[in-house]
Amino acid sequence: MAAAHGDDSSNAADALAELCRTYWYPLYTYLRSRGHFTHEAEDLTQSFFTSLLGRDFLAKIDRRKGTFRSFLLASLKHFLSDERDRASAQKRGGGKPIIALDGLDAGTRYRLEPAHHLSPDKMFEKQWALSVLELVLSRLQSEAAVAGNHALFAALQSSLTDHQSARYAAIARDLDMTEVAIKSAALRLRRRYRKLLIEEIAQTVSDPDQIDGEIQYLMSCL
Numbered sequence: 348m349a350a351a352h353g354d355d356s357s358n359a360a361d362a363l364a365e366l367c368r369t370y371w372y373p374l375y376t377y378l379r380s381r382g383h384f385t386h387e388a389e390d391l392t393q394s395f396f397t398s399l400l401g402r403d404f405l406a407k408i409d410r411r412k413g414t415f416r417s418f419l420l421a422s423l424k425h426f427l428s429d430e431r432d433r434a435s436a437q438k439r440g441g442g443k444p445i446i447a448l449d450g451l452d453a454g455t456r457y458r459l460e461p462a463h464h465l466s467p468d469k470m471f472e473k474q475w476a477l478s479v480l481e482l483v484l485s486r487l488q489s490e491a492a493v494a495g496n497h498a499l500f501a502a503l504q505s506s507l508t509d510h511q512s513a514r515y516a517a518i519a520r521d522l523d524m525t526e527v528a529i530k531s532a533a534l535r536l537r538r539r540y541r542k543l544l545i546e547e548i549a550q551t552v553s554d555p556d557q558i559d560g561e562i563q564y565l566m567s568c569l
Contacts, residue, residue, distance in 0.1 A: 367396050369482055373474035374423055375453055376460070380467035381427075385454035395426050414561060415551035416475055420468070469568070476565035483543045487536070498522060499532055506533045507540050 371392055378388040399422065465473065484504075491500035502518045515533070519526040548558050548565075 369478055370419065370475070371396070372453075372456070373471050373478055374419070376457060376474045377420070377423065377467050377471040379457050380465070380470045385457070389453055391427070395423055398426060413553065414557070416472070416561075420471055472565075472568040476568045479544070479547055479565060483540065483547055486543055487540055490539070500536070503529070503533050503536050507537055 374395065375388055375392045378391050379385075383391060399419075463470070484507075488500055488504075491497055499522060502522060506514075515529045516526050518524075519529045522529070524532075544562065545558055548561050549555065552558060552561050
């Protein structure tokens with residue numbers, strides 16, 4: 348929204364960079380599912396972001412209408428329907444990609460995806476959900492590292508989705524802590540994970556009342 352309103356501050360630039368880094372892969376997998384080959388999908392993803400980050404395009408964003416997830420996919424579909432945009436992909440990018448798609452080659456990463464029979468739309472939504480969860484988990488891990496709780500986080504990370512009470516005693520022994528302390532730490536970790544997830548989802552919906560529904564929908568896509 349800062350970019351849409353002509354904000355040239357470093358905060359706006361940082362927000363746009365984070366957008367690209369976080370959500371390029373769901374778009375890339377959508378393109379691959381549509382039959383585009385590796386380099387073509389990479390070029391189209393880069394070109395789409397080039398058009399997306401133009402202020403004329405961003406000015407069309409209305410937070411009151413739907414989710415950003417839906418807006419982004421609809422925008423990509425509109426972009427693909429324009430053959431002139433497709434033909435001029437390299438010209439717009441000028442041979443200088445606006446983001447490094449990933450440390451792992453995009454094509455290699457896509458080939459590592461498990462076999463599936465999902466439609467391109469469903470593949471996009473699954474990867475969107477995974478991208479959100481990966482971002483939240485990364486932030487939680489960073490917080491644990493800053494607090495000096497890296498070992499505790501590593502031991503309890505799986506408890507975010509599985510309340511593995513039977514393992515708490517073993518974790519307590521390994522970390523030389525009481526089982527009660529481990530249970531309390533696991534509870535705090537889950538609460539913080541939930542809070543960070545809500546904060547991330549809140550940035551992509553038009554109304555706070557949509558947050559729970561969006562979280563439930565994304566979980567159903569996994």
